[in-house]
Ligand SMILES: Nc1ncnc2c1ncn2[C@@H]1O[C@H](COP(=O)(O)OP(=O)(O)O)[C@@H](O)[C@H]1O
């Protein structure tokens with residue numbers, strides 16, 4: 001299947017992504033509204049007789065629940081909004097909702113018939129404690145996720161620093177030394193010294209050629225490690241350079257296509273997107289045996305999308321991701337993590353024999 005075919009197949013998916021984006025944008029507002037509704041509902045339940053509101057009395061009759069059980073059940077109904085507020089707004093949201101609900105319950109218990117008040121207060125305390133445990137559990141879960149995200153970020157940043165260091169050393173020491181060797185050989189070989197026979201001169205010139213070839217290879221490696229082109233030329237020309245270099249290196253028809261006006265991306269976004277494109281293209285070069293590679297960049301009002309598609313062998317991304325920790329193959333994971341650092345979404349559509357398409361979509365912040 002050629003690249004047009006592969007991309008044609010994905011067009012529907014990209015349209016789908018557009019609507020996902022809209023959903024993503026409005027999710028925050030919807031969450032807030034649902035939460036407020038939940039809290040109001042909880043207040044209504046706690047202040048009024050929830051048995052009447054939800055037909056709980058017929059449920060209780062069916063389940064042969066006593067009046068007291070029914071009241072406990074009624075009070076437990078406020079836990080979902082508390083859990084939701086914690087998940088959506090962190091421990092502060094959960095804690096706030098909990099305190100609010102507890103205050104309402106205490107007020108109701110205090111207003112109720114005198115003989116029921118102590119029992120109601122006990123129930124209030126029990127439910128509040130359960131809610132508190134919920135909040136603590138949810139908060140610790142989200143903290144754990146944050147810490148994991150932070151660790152990945154630190155690893156990626158450390159990797160970036162290490163790559164810069166290796167590139168600097170290669171550039172300042174290794175490449176310079178090789179140049180000195182090549183120049184020395186050049187001087188010796190071009191010297192009209194009669195003592196040197198033709199064979200030795202030709203050997204010296206071959207060694208010089210090898211040294212210069214190694215310098216070219218090292219330059220490429222340095223560029224991969226520390227993308228100077230990015231700061232020197234800017235994001236799009238640097239990507240163009242990468243695509244051209246790839247075409248030469250792997251004798252593949254590689255192209256870059258721009259759609260629409262390109263936004264100004266932050267330094268961080270440029271570097272991370274560059275690294276993602278680099279890994280995606282490197283994978284295509286190493287594994288895909290593709291005749292064509294197409295990199296497309298396009299942006300909508302508040303998002304920027306980069307797609308790297310190849311017409312090669314394809315693979316099973318789920319299997320690769322499942323096995324990544326065992327096999328130590330981290331390229332795809334690192335693309336995912338870099339996208340996450342930009343708050344974006346990452347998708348691979350690949351099947352054996354049907355090419356691979358990698359889509360990264362990032363939200364554009366005002367600073368980007
Ligand atoms: N474009 C591609 N075409 C075919 N196979 C691919 C492609 N990209 C990735 N793969 C497969 O996925 C595996 C994992 O890739 P990756 O996570 O980048 O690790 P690594 O590059 O270190 O092997 C590769 O070994 C290869 O089998």
Ligand SMILES: [Mg+2]
Nearest residue numbers: 279283331332
């Ligand atoms: Mg790889």
